[in-house]
Every structure is written in structure tokens, then in C-alpha cells.
Amino acid sequence: MTSIVLEQAVATADEMRRADAAAIAAGTPGEALMDRAGRAAASAIAAFTGPDHVLVLCGPGNNGGDGYVIARELAERGWPVTVGQLAPPSSREAVAAAAACPAPVEPLASVQPAPVLVDALFGTGMKRKLKPQVAGRLADLMGAANARIAIDLPSGVGTDDGALLGASLPFDMTIALAALKPAHLLYPAAGLCGRIVTADIGIPVETRCWRITKPRxxxxxxxxxxxxxxxxxxxxxxxxxxxxxxxxxxxxxxxxxxxxxxxxxxxxxxxxxxxxxxxxxxxxxxxxxxxxxxxxxxxxxxxxxxxxxxxxxxxxxxxxxxxxxxxxxxxxxxxxxxxxxxxxxxxxxxxxxxxxxxxxxxxxxxxxxxxxxxxxxxxxxxxxxxxxxxxxxxxxxxxxxxxxxxxxxxxxxxxxxxxxxxxxxxxxxxxxxxxxxxxxxxxxxxxxxxxxxxxxxxxxxxxxxxxxxxxxxx
Ligand SMILES: NC(=O)C1=CN([C@@H]2O[C@H](COP(=O)(O)OP(=O)(O)OC[C@H]3O[C@@H](n4cnc5c(N)ncnc54)[C@H](OP(=O)(O)O)[C@@H]3O)[C@@H](O)[C@H]2O)[C@@H](O)CC1
Ligand SMILES: [K+]
Missing domain, CATH: 3.40.1190.20 (Ribokinase)
Structure with a gap:
């Protein structure tokens, strides 16, 4: 038998939104999806770095929501964790995740660097270029860390076309949630992702695009x-x-x-x-x-x-x-x-x-x-x-x-x-x-x-x- 293995789905931002909506319509609350995403990401971070002081940067949307779950999970493991907040959480799920997070929260502009930097500023909802002061602050905090991890995507890249929208420095690891996105494979964004790990959050993703993997x-x-x-x-x-x-x-x-x-x-x-x-x-x-x-x-x-x-x-x-x-x-x-x-x-x-x-x-x-x-x-x-x-x-x-x-x-x-x-x-x-x-x-x-x-x-x-x-x- 000869077969081409098309198992690594690549989903656009719209396809991810549809998968999210379908899972919620089928009875899984959005908070549960965020919880699964954050827990899976926290486990991948723990396996990658081992216990250390972590700074989690959280944006206003659901990517930021994932960040609060990660901060909570790592804090519960006894790790020193600080949240650097760009703006208060805006979605219902992110508000709930922030409320349940025991880690101290400081403004992004003044938070101190830490050896492990987790970027949960923006994911698939990135629509326009990062403001220069946000891009600059992210780059400074990344430069001061020994391990840089992006949640779902490096903040400041176009999910579907891999364009740079303010991102500039490479991450050591990117944790793709539920499925790969085109930006993980398309240049120049792909060059910033480092090692890519896909976290299964238990939802099916409908797509007609895959990563090319080894054929049999x-x-x-x-x-x-x-x-x-x-x-x-x-x-x-x-x-x-x-x-x-x-x-x-x-x-x-x-x-x-x-x-x-x-x-x-x-x-x-x-x-x-x-x-x-x-x-x-x-x-x-x-x-x-x-x-x-x-x-x-x-x-x-x-x-x-x-x-x-x-x-x-x-x-x-x-x-x-x-x-x-x-x-x-x-x-x-x-x-x-x-x-x-x-x-x-x-x-x-x-x-x-x-x-x-x-x-x-x-x-x-x-x-x-x-x-x-x-x-x-x-x-x-x-x-x-x-x-x-x-x-x-x-x-x-x-x-x-x-x-x-x-x-x-x-x-x-x-x-x-x-x-x-x-x-x-x-x-x-x-x-x-x-x-x-x-x-x-x-x-x-x-x-x-x-x-x-x-x-x-x-x-x-x-x-x-x-x-x-x-x-x-x-
Ligand atoms: N889909 C799934 O199955 C699951 C998805 N999950 C997670 O959700 C993430 C997607 O979340 P999301 O849709 O809330 O988008 P996100 O990236 O947080 O950004 C939106 C916010 O950013 C803002 N904003 C945008 N661009 C901006 C800019 N340049 N500068 C400043 N602000 C900007 C925008 O504001 P607006 O444009 O609306 O004014 C809005 O407030 C996804 O990547 C994954 O991590 C998991 O939790 C679970 C399952
Ligand atoms: K991110």
C-alpha cells in the first residue's frame, strides 16, 4: 500500500472560529475550551523549561485568556509567576480566566523581565499591526528571557498569510492550539516560531489544508x-x-x-x-x-x-x-x-x-x-x-x-x-x-x-x- 499521510491539519483564523463555535454549539462551553488550551500549554511549557520564574504576557482577547489559565496552572505547581497585562480581559471567557488566576498582575509597560517569557498577547484575532510601543516592549522582554514561548502564534504575525505585523524576534517554542495555522509554516512568520508543538484540545477542526509529512x-x-x-x-x-x-x-x-x-x-x-x-x-x-x-x-x-x-x-x-x-x-x-x-x-x-x-x-x-x-x-x-x-x-x-x-x-x-x-x-x-x-x-x-x-x-x-x-x- 502507498499512502500520503495528511494528518497535520492547517486551519485559518476563520476555520478555527468555526471549530470553536461548533464545539460550543455541541455543548462544550467556551470556558472549558480555554481551560483545556491553557492546561495543555502549561504542560508543554513545564516539559520544555522545568520550574523557573515565568512572566506571562496577556492581551485582551482569548489568547490572553489562555495566558491567565497558564499562569494559574504554573502557579498551582508552585512556580513563581507574574502576569504582564496589556489591557484588561474583554471576552467573557478571558474575564473568568483572569478572575481565577492567583498570580500577581502588573501593567505590561512596567513589568520586570523573567527567565521564562510566555507570550499570550495575541493569537488568531490579530487584525492590525502591533503598536510600536507594544512591539518594542515584547522584544525587550523576550531579549531578557532565556526561554521564549508563544501561545498559539507569535504575537504580531498574520495567521493566514504569515506576514509580520510587528513581530521581530524568534521564539524557542510555539504551542499551536487545536491545529497548526498557516503562519506556522509560511515565511516570514514561520521563521519566528521555533519548535512547534500542537496541543490537542479535543475539538475537530474542518480544513482542506495540511502540513506535508512523510509519505509511506x-x-x-x-x-x-x-x-x-x-x-x-x-x-x-x-x-x-x-x-x-x-x-x-x-x-x-x-x-x-x-x-x-x-x-x-x-x-x-x-x-x-x-x-x-x-x-x-x-x-x-x-x-x-x-x-x-x-x-x-x-x-x-x-x-x-x-x-x-x-x-x-x-x-x-x-x-x-x-x-x-x-x-x-x-x-x-x-x-x-x-x-x-x-x-x-x-x-x-x-x-x-x-x-x-x-x-x-x-x-x-x-x-x-x-x-x-x-x-x-x-x-x-x-x-x-x-x-x-x-x-x-x-x-x-x-x-x-x-x-x-x-x-x-x-x-x-x-x-x-x-x-x-x-x-x-x-x-x-x-x-x-x-x-x-x-x-x-x-x-x-x-x-x-x-x-x-x-x-x-x-x-x-x-x-x-x-x-x-x-x-x-x-
Ligand atoms: N478557536 C479556538 O478553538 C480556541 C481559541 N483559543 C484562543 O483564542 C485565540 C483567539 O482569540 P480572539 O479571537 O479573542 O483573538 P486574540 O488573538 O486574543 O485577539 C483579539 C483581541 O485583540 C485585539 N486586537 C487585535 N489586533 C490588535 C492589535 N494589533 N493591537 C491591539 N489589539 C488588537 C482585539 O480587539 P478589537 O480588534 O476587537 O478591537 C481583541 O480584543 C486563539 O489564538 C487561541 O489562543 C483558545 O482559548 C481555545 C480554543
Ligand atoms: K501569542
């Missing part, structure tokens, strides 16, 4: 041969090296048979990658091979007339899934015909980086998740919007965000390798959204394994080892 990919069995393992074809163009990187990526990600359909140049590459020189007609004939499980077009394709002809051949060939990257995306963006019409119902994964994305879909508003979703609906294809926080979006609204990226991937050729890895996942039979998620995970994990990457070639051997680590036997 079945290991070959006695019944497998090179075609059942997956036949990936890479259409080469003006720059054969890029196509060869895609081919090597497909091979290292487990494809059983990898062919580069070349144009005449000799790209080198391993003997096990089959290189076929093809003119226009020969390429069309080759693409008719029904055993092909996925075709990659774009890495090193070029943007001239011949490149357009080769892209057309791939698009008009029989129905196996396509991976469209690099120059293929530029050519599609330059065409007057919309991408969805060019694909004509064909399963496809488009893998643009930010620049290619804008050329193809225009400058859209919204978070990277929103933009990728809109693009996937427009193209009627899976879109992989590459970046430090790569997004995978499907036309049906599913989305996934990569977690813990390797910034060493920001070098030439790593995108070519990714297109080959996704092709290997398609060729082994995964549907496009799952293939893209699995490919993004394998690629990111291989980069972490490779450490400081010198170049994209170094990814290939690491991919082999990463693939072996995902293998399951059923």
Missing part, C-alpha cells in the same frame, strides 16, 4: 519489474544538463525506467538513464508508448520554436500525467490559449517558482496558499508553488504546505530534480496531488540529509537514502 511508499515486491516501478520520460531541449537532472531525480526517487528524449546534444549522465535522440516525429512516436507513466517537460527545454514544438508534442500525446516546469511554464504563460485549454483535462502537475508563477497566473492577492489554490482552479491542474514554504494545491481545493525546509535548496538545478521526483511518484501510480506532496517531501528531506548542498547533483544520492526510509512493505 511501498517497497518493490517479487511481482515488480521496471515498468511497474514506473516509466518516466523526460523531454529534453536546448540545455541537456537540466533534463538529465530531472531524469536522475526520477531514477533516485524509484522510477524503474527513465528515458531522456534528446535533441542531439550529448548530456552525459548515468548509463542507466536511456538516452534517445528524437526529432519531432520520433518524439511523437515515442510519446505514444502506453507504458509511460509520466512525462516531464520544461527543464532545459528552451523557449524557441523547437521548444514549442516539443512542448506541443508532449501536450497532445496520449493521456499519461505531465510534470510541467521551467521553460514549459514560460511558454505556456506566453501563449494566448489558457493553460486549462492546453491541458484539455490531462492530469498535470505544474511546478512554478514565484517568478514563473506570476508570469503564468499574474500577480494575485492573498496568501501563498490562496494564490496556489486559485491557480490550481484556473489551470485545472495541481500547482506546486515552490519557495521556502512550498505549497501544493489541487483544483478541488485541497492544499498542503511543506514544513521545515532546507534553505540550501535555493540553488540552480534543484527544481529540475524536483520535477523528476514528482514524475517518479506519478509513474508509480499516485494521483497528482499526492504525487506532488510525496515529491516535495522526498526532495526536502533529501536536502536536509545532504546538509550544506554544494549543488543539485548532491541531492541525488541523498534522495536514494530518503526513499529507502519511506518504504513500507504492505
Amino acid at each position: 511508499l511501498s517497497a518493490p515486491t517479487f511481482a515488480d519489474h521496471k515498468y511497474t516501478r514506473g516509466f518516466a520520460l523526460v523531454v529534453e531541449g536546448a540545455m541537456p544538463g537540466a533534463a538529465m537532472l530531472a531524469a536522475r531525480g526520477a531514477q533516485a526517487a524509484g522510477a524503474g525506467y527513465v528515458v531522456v528524449a534528446g535533441t542531439g546534444a550529448a548530456p552525459g549522465g548515468p548509463d542507466s538513464v536511456i538516452q534517445r535522440q528524437t526529432d519531432e516525429l520520433e518524439l511523437e512516436q515515442l510519446l505514444e508508448d502506453g507504458r509511460i507513466g509520466a512525462v516531464v517537460v520544461g527543464p532545459g527545454l528552451g523557449r524557441d520554436r523547437e521548444a514549442s514544438v516539443r512542448l506541443d508534442a508532449a501536450l497532445s500525446g496520449p493521456g499519461c500525467p505531465l510534470v510541467l516546469d521551467a521553460d514549459a511554464l514560460v511558454l505556456l504563460g506566453a501563449s494566448a490559449i489558457p493553460v486549462a485549454r492546453r491541458l484539455h483535462g490531462r492530469a498535470a502537475v505544474l511546478t512554478p517558482h514565484e517568478g514563473e508563477f506570476v508570469r503564468l497566473f499574474g500577480a494575485q492577492t492573498g496568501s501563498r496558499v490562496d494564490r496556489a489554490r486559485k491557480a490550481a482552479a484556473t489551470a485545472q491542474a495541481v500547482v506546486v508553488l515552490k519557495g521556502p514554504d512550498t505549497i501544493v494545491a489541487a483544483p478541488d481545493g485541497r492544499a498542503a504546505i511543506s514544513g521545515s525546509p532546507s534553505f540550501w535548496l535555493s540553488t540552480a538545478g534543484t527544481g529540475d530534480v524536483l520535477s523528476g521526483v514528482i514524475a517518479a511518484m506519478l509513474a508509480r501510480g499516485l494521483e497528482p496531488f499526492e504525487a506532488a506532496c510525496a515529491g516535495v517531501w522526498l526532495h526536502g528531506e533529501a536536502a536536509r540529509l545532504a546538509g550544506p548542498l554544494i549543488n543539485a547533483d548532491a541531492l541525488v544520492p541523498a534522495l536514494n537514502r530518503t526513499l529507502a526510509d519511506t518504504a513500507c512493505s504492505n
Whole structure:
């Protein structure tokens, strides 16, 4: 069995409000939810720091309410606790939590620092930029602490888009309540979260977005041969090296048979990658091979007339899934015909980086998740919007965000390798959204394994080892 594990839900502020309201409507009072959140957070803090003097900063809303519960819980464990209050509690639940908190309360402006700083100023209700004096005070108190912990989110970030709204310093740990939020994974906010722990507060959260986690990919069995393992074809163009990187990526990600359909140049590459020189007609004939499980077009394709002809051949060939990257995306963006019409119902994964994305879909508003979703609906294809926080979006609204990226991937050729890895996942039979998620995970994990990457070639051997680590036997 092969499966993609989508268990780490990522919920927007609105989705969290709906989950909260549904739990309350189903009979769990808001005070009980806040109590669960605060208790779970207090346990995570205790496990992280051990007993110490704690300063809990509380804002006016329910994030502040969680802070009062945390202060109460830690005080009841005998820890010295002080509350630094930005403004009095305003919601019914927060008023009740503050009333039950035995810790001394002092104004945020004059409270003394402590070794453990707990930030419960703002969570998902953050709507506008922090006032500079609040942002400055938070930064000063964080600077004076040895352990900095954010409740639900670092105060001063946009929950849904990961923008900075006054936050500036990194936390050591962020305790996500009930579910992850986009800001835990989207940059720049993700860079401030530190270690992320999700506290279960016992409520279901309805979402169509997940964090990309390790896939389970079945290991070959006695019944497998090179075609059942997956036949990936890479259409080469003006720059054969890029196509060869895609081919090597497909091979290292487990494809059983990898062919580069070349144009005449000799790209080198391993003997096990089959290189076929093809003119226009020969390429069309080759693409008719029904055993092909996925075709990659774009890495090193070029943007001239011949490149357009080769892209057309791939698009008009029989129905196996396509991976469209690099120059293929530029050519599609330059065409007057919309991408969805060019694909004509064909399963496809488009893998643009930010620049290619804008050329193809225009400058859209919204978070990277929103933009990728809109693009996937427009193209009627899976879109992989590459970046430090790569997004995978499907036309049906599913989305996934990569977690813990390797910034060493920001070098030439790593995108070519990714297109080959996704092709290997398609060729082994995964549907496009799952293939893209699995490919993004394998690629990111291989980069972490490779450490400081010198170049994209170094990814290939690491991919082999990463693939072996995902293998399951059923
Ligand atoms: N959902 C769940 O399941 C559960 C959620 N829980 C917790 O609730 C949190 C969400 O609580 P929340 O909705 O009350 O929002 P929160 O972040 O406290 O801020 C709202 C307050 O801040 C104010 N305000 C906003 N921006 C501001 C600014 N820049 N500068 C100054 N003020 C600003 C805003 O004022 P207003 O804009 O209305 O005038 C309002 O007073 C969530 O993150 C989690 O911790 C758990 O307890 C249990 C289960
Ligand atoms: K917070």
C-alpha cells in the first residue's frame, strides 16, 4: 500500500472560529475550551523549561485568556509567576480566566523581565499591526528571557498569510492550539516560531489544508519489474544538463525506467538513464508508448520554436500525467490559449517558482496558499508553488504546505530534480496531488540529509537514502 499521510491539519483564523463555535454549539462551553488550551500549554511549557520564574504576557482577547489559565496552572505547581497585562480581559471567557488566576498582575509597560517569557498577547484575532510601543516592549522582554514561548502564534504575525505585523524576534517554542495555522509554516512568520508543538484540545477542526509529512511508499515486491516501478520520460531541449537532472531525480526517487528524449546534444549522465535522440516525429512516436507513466517537460527545454514544438508534442500525446516546469511554464504563460485549454483535462502537475508563477497566473492577492489554490482552479491542474514554504494545491481545493525546509535548496538545478521526483511518484501510480506532496517531501528531506548542498547533483544520492526510509512493505 502507498499512502500520503495528511494528518497535520492547517486551519485559518476563520476555520478555527468555526471549530470553536461548533464545539460550543455541541455543548462544550467556551470556558472549558480555554481551560483545556491553557492546561495543555502549561504542560508543554513545564516539559520544555522545568520550574523557573515565568512572566506571562496577556492581551485582551482569548489568547490572553489562555495566558491567565497558564499562569494559574504554573502557579498551582508552585512556580513563581507574574502576569504582564496589556489591557484588561474583554471576552467573557478571558474575564473568568483572569478572575481565577492567583498570580500577581502588573501593567505590561512596567513589568520586570523573567527567565521564562510566555507570550499570550495575541493569537488568531490579530487584525492590525502591533503598536510600536507594544512591539518594542515584547522584544525587550523576550531579549531578557532565556526561554521564549508563544501561545498559539507569535504575537504580531498574520495567521493566514504569515506576514509580520510587528513581530521581530524568534521564539524557542510555539504551542499551536487545536491545529497548526498557516503562519506556522509560511515565511516570514514561520521563521519566528521555533519548535512547534500542537496541543490537542479535543475539538475537530474542518480544513482542506495540511502540513506535508512523510509519505509511506511501498517497497518493490517479487511481482515488480521496471515498468511497474514506473516509466518516466523526460523531454529534453536546448540545455541537456537540466533534463538529465530531472531524469536522475526520477531514477533516485524509484522510477524503474527513465528515458531522456534528446535533441542531439550529448548530456552525459548515468548509463542507466536511456538516452534517445528524437526529432519531432520520433518524439511523437515515442510519446505514444502506453507504458509511460509520466512525462516531464520544461527543464532545459528552451523557449524557441523547437521548444514549442516539443512542448506541443508532449501536450497532445496520449493521456499519461505531465510534470510541467521551467521553460514549459514560460511558454505556456506566453501563449494566448489558457493553460486549462492546453491541458484539455490531462492530469498535470505544474511546478512554478514565484517568478514563473506570476508570469503564468499574474500577480494575485492573498496568501501563498490562496494564490496556489486559485491557480490550481484556473489551470485545472495541481500547482506546486515552490519557495521556502512550498505549497501544493489541487483544483478541488485541497492544499498542503511543506514544513521545515532546507534553505540550501535555493540553488540552480534543484527544481529540475524536483520535477523528476514528482514524475517518479506519478509513474508509480499516485494521483497528482499526492504525487506532488510525496515529491516535495522526498526532495526536502533529501536536502536536509545532504546538509550544506554544494549543488543539485548532491541531492541525488541523498534522495536514494530518503526513499529507502519511506518504504513500507504492505
Ligand atoms: N478557536 C479556538 O478553538 C480556541 C481559541 N483559543 C484562543 O483564542 C485565540 C483567539 O482569540 P480572539 O479571537 O479573542 O483573538 P486574540 O488573538 O486574543 O485577539 C483579539 C483581541 O485583540 C485585539 N486586537 C487585535 N489586533 C490588535 C492589535 N494589533 N493591537 C491591539 N489589539 C488588537 C482585539 O480587539 P478589537 O480588534 O476587537 O478591537 C481583541 O480584543 C486563539 O489564538 C487561541 O489562543 C483558545 O482559548 C481555545 C480554543
Ligand atoms: K501569542
